[in-house]
Amino acid sequence: MPYLSLDASRLYYETHGSGRPVVLLHGVGGNHASWFHQIEAWSARFQLIVFDARGFGNSTDVEGHGRSAFTGDLVRLLDHLGIARAALVAQSMGGGTAVDFTCRFPERVEALVLADTLVWLDAPPDMSAAFAAVQARTEDLSQLERVLGATFRAERPAASELYLQIASFNHYVFRTLTGVQTRYRPQQLAQAAVPTLFVVGEEDVLFPPELVAQAAAGVRGARIERLPRAGHSAYFESPQRFNDAVGAWLDARALPR
Template sequence: MPVIQRGESRLYYEVHGPESAACTLVLLHGVGGNHASWFNQISAWRDRFRVIVPDARGFGNSLDAEGSGRDAFLTDLEQVLAAEGVERCVLIGQSMGGGTAIDYACAHPGKVDALVLADTLFGIRLTDALREDMAEVTRRTVDLSQQERVLGGTFRARNPGQAMLYTALASFNRVNVRTLAGIQQEHALSELAAIPAPILFLVGQEDALFPPAIVRKVHEQVAGSRFMELPKVGHSAYFEAADTFNSVVAYWLEGVTGIKDRATEAPSP
């Protein structure tokens, strides 16, 4: 699989699907994930889309020798897309990956066909009221275990084996939420609204870290964006309810970009 050398660091990514596909999807993982976490999306989409799944530096098979962390995420993504000759793409960012997706969309608005922000408000400069709402969420979740933070209660109860798999995939990362270096750049709500690409805010009903009520308030301040809530899943909707997540995202993409998926009916979350 492709590797890019940046200084002493190494960027690993995978490419799936035909190069001739009408659309390229770039999947950007969160702190608890890496390229392998997207296995359900890769298998569902690789026959109809070109799918690129990078490991952020310090995660999965990527190395961060300089300790740059988030400071280098945008330029790392630019390097990966340039190496693959990607001129336009759809960005799908989960949690931390949403911040990178927003950074790229604001820096290169003409290169993004659509933006999916899944279980995330990273990269967004919130109003004072919303900052206070999120500060209360932080106080409420600070003592939760990692599984309680990233997976909904319904999923953990019904799928203990899959919950263990999530934790196992994350164990290959060299950094975590407490050791991740760098600073996440924040963009004003007006900057998001100015991005010409359609934006979807997608959130799990049981998301403990980015509750749907707060995500909805942000969506309401980004003109033209869409909001969708998936029932009985938490912060990792793409993992907990992969079939629903995949169908909802693909159907929305077909509606806003004209890219045809095989689905003929609207999925039911």
């Protein structure tokens, strides 16, 4: 099992396939195992890098840095693998790392996909009230109600249970995750000049489509893909639609090498 030493901690990672490097960054309810649909669909044409953020899955966080170390960990992993430039596909919590990395090191990011995530957003005044309303509506929801859409929970109870079981291997949950990351306004992300695709499930209760669309509108040239019958984990709930849409977008943004 491949590990990267991070001082007292260690980072578990896997690589699959060959081609242009694509890094998959999981959410707080996931880990490297969450991306099995994408590994199957994309490894024939991309080199996929999946890893457990520190304190998740097989990775440790002895120092207790949590999200404060996520971006630095990604830098060290890419350097370890000899990858100078990659596309980033991030869901929920992973979006914080992906945007921070993109804004700090835009020359290392070929394309950016932000799936069901606004954790990176320093909400401008015209969005603050809407965010507060969302937090009030979702505060008492169960974990399944937060991370999976109503359609998926009703139609796929066994797969919904699998989602929870994958998350059970994590040390951190969203209420216990330590550390902080820099947040950004949409205009700051736009300044990185990296092609960006927003993906959001129509049933996402944590980051509703209208809020994602408002943030995306502030990122010049960004596209948005809305997936029906999917919630906060569209990559897991609607993998074929997600894989087709994101895969085609990544293919169209291939840079000459």
